[in-house]
Amino acid sequence: MKTQLDQETKDKLKKRAREVRERAYVPYSHFPVGAAVLTASGKIFTGVNIENASYPLSICAERSAIFQAITAGEREIIALAVTADTARPVSPCGACRQVMNEFNPKMDVMMLNLTGDELRRTAGELLPEHFSSGDLEQS
Ligand code: THU
Numbered sequence: 001m002k003t004q005l006d007q008e009t010k011d012k013l014k015k016r017a018r019e020v021r022e023r024a025y026v027p028y029s030h031f032p033v034g035a036a037v038l039t040a041s042g043k044i045f046t047g048v049n050i051e052n053a054s055y056p057l058s059i060c061a062e063r064s065a066i067f068q069a070i071t072a073g074e075r076e077i078i079a080l081a082v083t084a085d086t087a088r089p090v091s092p093c094g095a096c097r098q099v100m101n102e103f104n105p106k107m108d109v110m111m112l113n114l115t116g117d118e119l120r121r122t123a124g125e126l127l128p129e130h131f132s133s134g135d136l137e138q139s
Contacts, residue, residue: 005038005079005108013038014112016046017061017081024048024061033061033084037069040076045069062096066103079108080123089119097127105130 005013013036021034026049033049047064062082069077080100084090089111092100100107105124112118124130 009038010079010081010110013044013079013081014083014110016044017083017112018114020046020048021061021083025050027051028053028055028058031084033082033090035061035065035080035082037065037077037081038079039069039074040078041074043069043072043074045072045074060093060096062092063099066099070103075103077103077107079110081110081112083112083114086113089113089117092126094127097123098130101127101130101132 016036017034020036021032024032024034026032028051034046036044036046038044045065045068047061047068049059049061050064051058062080065080066077082090082092090113091111100109100123105122107123109121109123109126110118
């Protein structure tokens with residue numbers, strides 16, 4: 001399993017997140033977000049935010065990308081890049097943080113904006129004490 005990301009892989013992930021952002025479906029917020037994930041097997045999957053006239057049914061770019069990877073049979077996600085046109089690096093919502101932690105609390109999360117700012121945290125740092133499978137066990 002790959003633990004350290006080399007510069008080339010990081011750059012590729014960021015580029016894919018930026019490129020896929022163009023495909024966001026955002027007729028309500030007009031706030032396109034793009035995400036790309038790198039799996040343990042070395043594959044990259046991308047996702048965008050997809051909104052709905054019934055607003056709560058919308059999905060964020062991060063979960064969209066993670067679900068693409070899981071659907072393809074992947075189970076471990078090493079890194080995630082997410083980008084939007086924000087003043088500070090875009091900050092994933094709580095639901096996405098919970099989903100990131102399901103698949104790897106050590107996931108390397110790169111939060112970006114279009115001006116080149118970057119903030120890097122692990123999924124665990126983004127959501128300490130997340131609810132996990134162990135919490136489903138009865139006492
Ligand atoms: N959104 C994302 O896709 N990812 C984030 O990290 C922040 C928010 C989406 C949800 C909604 O479609 C739009 O951005 C505005 O909240």
